[in-house]
Amino acid sequence: MTVTAPAGFEAAGVACGLKSSGAADLALIVNRGPRRAAAAVFTSNRAKANPIIWSQQVIADGEVAAIVLNSGGANCFTGAQGFQTTHATAEAVAEALAVGAGEVLVCSTGLIGEQLDRARLLAGVAAASGSLDAESGMDAARAIMTTDSVPKTAERRRDGWAIGGIAKGAGMLAPGLATMLVVITTDADLPAPALDAALRRAARVSFDRLDSDGCMSTNDQVTLMASGASGIAPDAEAFEAELTALCLDLAAQLQSDAEGASHDIRIEVVGAAREDDAVEVGRSIARNNLFKAAVFGNDPNWGRVLAAIGTTSAEFDPYDVDVSMNGVRVCTAGGPDRPRDEVDLSGRAVHLLVDLRVGDATATILTNDLTHDYVHENSAYSS
Amino acid sequence: MTVTAPAGFEAAGVACGLKSSGAADLALIVNRGPRRAAAAVFTSNRAKANPIIWSQQVIADGEVAAIVLNSGGANCFTGAQGFQTTHATAEAVAEALAVGAGEVLVCSTGLIGEQLDRARLLAGVAAASGSLDAESGMDAARAIMTTDSVPKTAERRRDGWAIGGIAKGAGMLAPGLATMLVVITTDADLPAPALDAALRRAARVSFDRLDSDGCMSTNDQVTLMASGASGIAPDAEAFEAELTALCLDLAAQLQSDAEGASHDIRIEVVGAAREDDAVEVGRSIARNNLFKAAVFGNDPNWGRVLAAIGTTSAEFDPYDVDVSMNGVRVCTAGGPDRPRDEVDLSGRAVHLLVDLRVGDATATILTNDLTHDYVHENSAYSS
Structure with a gap:
């Protein structure tokens, strides 16, 4: 109805x-x-x-x-x-x-x-x-x-x-x-x-x-x-x-149902000084083609996450950020933690958790991976 | 040497x-x-x-x-x-x-x-x-x-x-x-x-x-x-x-030699009120995945160019912008001009000319298209 x-x-x-x-x-x-x-x-x-x-x-x-x-x-x-x-x-x-x-x-x-x-x-x-x-x-x-x-x-x-x-x-x-x-x-x-x-x-x-x-x-x-x-x-x-x-x-x-996507990525940013910071950080990650292509390849490339955060004006210290992917803490305080091959990205749902460790504001941004099919659908759109 | x-x-x-x-x-x-x-x-x-x-x-x-x-x-x-x-x-x-x-x-x-x-x-x-x-x-x-x-x-x-x-x-x-x-x-x-x-x-x-x-x-x-x-x-x-x-x-x-690219796109912005505006407009187009995927598909989708310009803070009137692709004026004053099928994007070099028609500042931004190979190379990078 x-x-x-x-x-x-x-x-x-x-x-x-x-x-x-x-x-x-x-x-x-x-x-x-x-x-x-x-x-x-x-x-x-x-x-x-x-x-x-x-x-x-x-x-x-x-x-x-x-x-x-x-x-x-x-x-x-x-x-x-x-x-x-x-x-x-x-x-x-x-x-x-x-x-x-x-x-x-x-x-x-x-x-x-x-x-x-x-x-x-x-x-x-x-x-x-x-x-x-x-x-x-x-x-x-x-x-x-x-x-x-x-x-x-x-x-x-x-x-x-x-x-x-x-x-x-x-x-x-x-x-x-x-x-x-x-x-x-x-x-x-x-x-x-x-x-x-x-x-x-x-x-x-x-x-x-x-x-x-x-x-x-x-x-x-x-x-x-x-x-x-x-x-x-x-x-x-x-x-x-x-x-x-x-x-x-x-x-x-x-x-x-996003065009060509093979993963639904939920980017949860916590520990931000303010909600706007959390949104800016989440959106910056959501727009990073290198990160999105890595997720398509089931590659937990957390370095690309930190590189994306580094382009924002949010309050954070690059060497005091924690990152988990699908429950595995791959980065603690800006350095490697668990081996990246412990992360299983074979399913459609991906949860990326970023802790900026400077406050208690949070935001969640939803995005998708960057795939062959995305490129195909959008290159053929008007034809 | x-x-x-x-x-x-x-x-x-x-x-x-x-x-x-x-x-x-x-x-x-x-x-x-x-x-x-x-x-x-x-x-x-x-x-x-x-x-x-x-x-x-x-x-x-x-x-x-x-x-x-x-x-x-x-x-x-x-x-x-x-x-x-x-x-x-x-x-x-x-x-x-x-x-x-x-x-x-x-x-x-x-x-x-x-x-x-x-x-x-x-x-x-x-x-x-x-x-x-x-x-x-x-x-x-x-x-x-x-x-x-x-x-x-x-x-x-x-x-x-x-x-x-x-x-x-x-x-x-x-x-x-x-x-x-x-x-x-x-x-x-x-x-x-x-x-x-x-x-x-x-x-x-x-x-x-x-x-x-x-x-x-x-x-x-x-x-x-x-x-x-x-x-x-x-x-x-x-x-x-x-x-x-x-x-x-x-x-x-x-x-x-950009990863996976099949087109080299030269975005020339002219008629800007100031050089910073021309750079912002050029960069916004260069980062628009929909435009870049369209170029990969040899599709002169100038609407995506105007949509990208609309996200900037540059001085311009959306209904007084001209766009040419590889020498064909596809958009005059924010409306359709020559038919898009007159544009030949089959070669590697693409020249996008955007005239904001508010001043005489210019800038040229170089970018590439968004391709299957870009996605592939960057999804497989760390493996």
Whole structure:
């Protein structure tokens, strides 16, 4: 049921010919109310796609009636014609639903720098509008897939209200890879400012800490819409807890389906002077191609971990850092400890534990290894 | 002749068993004077290898009698024992040459986190000291190779004085990849401060702008030694011009032998408000795995170029940027121009031209594509 699990939402997923494969490529998710509160977070890339520019205006008043998402083209760097396509898409949805275009969010994902086929897109909007129902959340999840091998969905229920979500992509929000699009719905009755605060906090410790390949997308968007249809207004703490758990669930699904990856690497940084230091250290390791290639080769090359830490501005002493891989302490105080051949990296899950030994702040960053398949998939992407 | 091309220098390259292949793994280069002025630049990684820590002390007074370099081990994160190995190496060279240990630079390259075999290293120093001559610069160039497929050497002569150099590695200085080691000799008669100023300026526009994979090494060192044996003191401008040309030559050799690369990419950024902006933009593109994988696949994916620029703090308008690849203008003012299939990326050389259209500052960054072979070589490095 995914985004249609919470009461008050309808969805559809259709194929309108944007993908040459003929697979579903347009999703529409509608909030039937009674409330239409919403919040969203966007890529921090300064090069923003047309749907991002549009959606940032729409979300400003915290009221959203519907969100339309297409795969098969990012509509980024497509000039005035491209922006008009985004605008026309929102207008078509608005007309079909008898709402204002300023209440319709738009997301796009796919290749940058190519015009979307506007006629096909508008035909897709018409088809989706005609097939909306409260059961089709999974169809929407499938329609936003690009290189995803499986749809990503999640649901949580608590005390009479629910949250549901769909996601596509293999990366993070700010910065982000390969366009991560997420739509989360809830029938909790919460105003837009409360949704915004909860979404920002949840994204900060979930999608923001997923860094598959360090490449920031032009199209990333995470949207939260609340119908209020449960008639229940949960307290802020309970809502944020469920929302965060759902975001972490979706983030883990994105990680495990990252393009070409053969290992899911959880980088846990402890003993940092402050949380920002822990995040900076974790992200630096997550972006080190040499470390990531070593993990692909099942090689516990902890020297590359220390070399990556050395490029940060975090508080630490290179000769007082401990490193463990999958439970084996390979480095103590910046020197060799257990023999590296005691580390078993043959499984998909890798846990890298770095202790900076200067404080008690922590952060966990999720990443993947750098593989032949990553190179292959991304070299062949636009062909 | 390489580093022994300038008068006043002797060199040797020997095999002492640090490399399991039995290939040459220790180089010694000696300045016979009459002057012993020197300068060096080092990795900016805060995690510095033992030989870097040692050499930074040695170079402080601008006097260097010899430099000893080993492959087969980086001697980084090897604790007190590792530093003692570096110290003992310098002492052994000093004793053989009847100079002070404080006049001997040490460089190491290879795997991080493993102890060097000190007995083999010292035996290598003895062997090298006994085979020094003014013809063996090429032997030294071969002895510092790790994953290099060919030795990198250069020589320049002008007005009665000469410069010679050797290099290993496939990356850049600050930050740097896979340990770049460079030794440059000259028989010009220049004091250490003049050498230092010329070396910093030359490195800034050559090695510092080679960014093969964005990974900063713990062991990078570029050393310049002047014997004064020509008896000629060239003017600063002439010396810097020749030194810069030699550094650019070596940097191009490093780029074209980068691990696993199939394309040499020259990223030329023009129209920047300031040189720092142009460097930041070029480096951001050079580190974008998605762009680099696309080039591997001969795919002129200029959208990934703009996405990379969008992550920088440089002054630009995403919708007023022009991009050309191998002479074809694929993007004008942030929108599509010529069809991407007009771009031919089948050759090894790729020229990416980015015009930010806000000023007249420029910079060129050299990088490589991201290939299956890069992943393979770096996943198998320590095995």
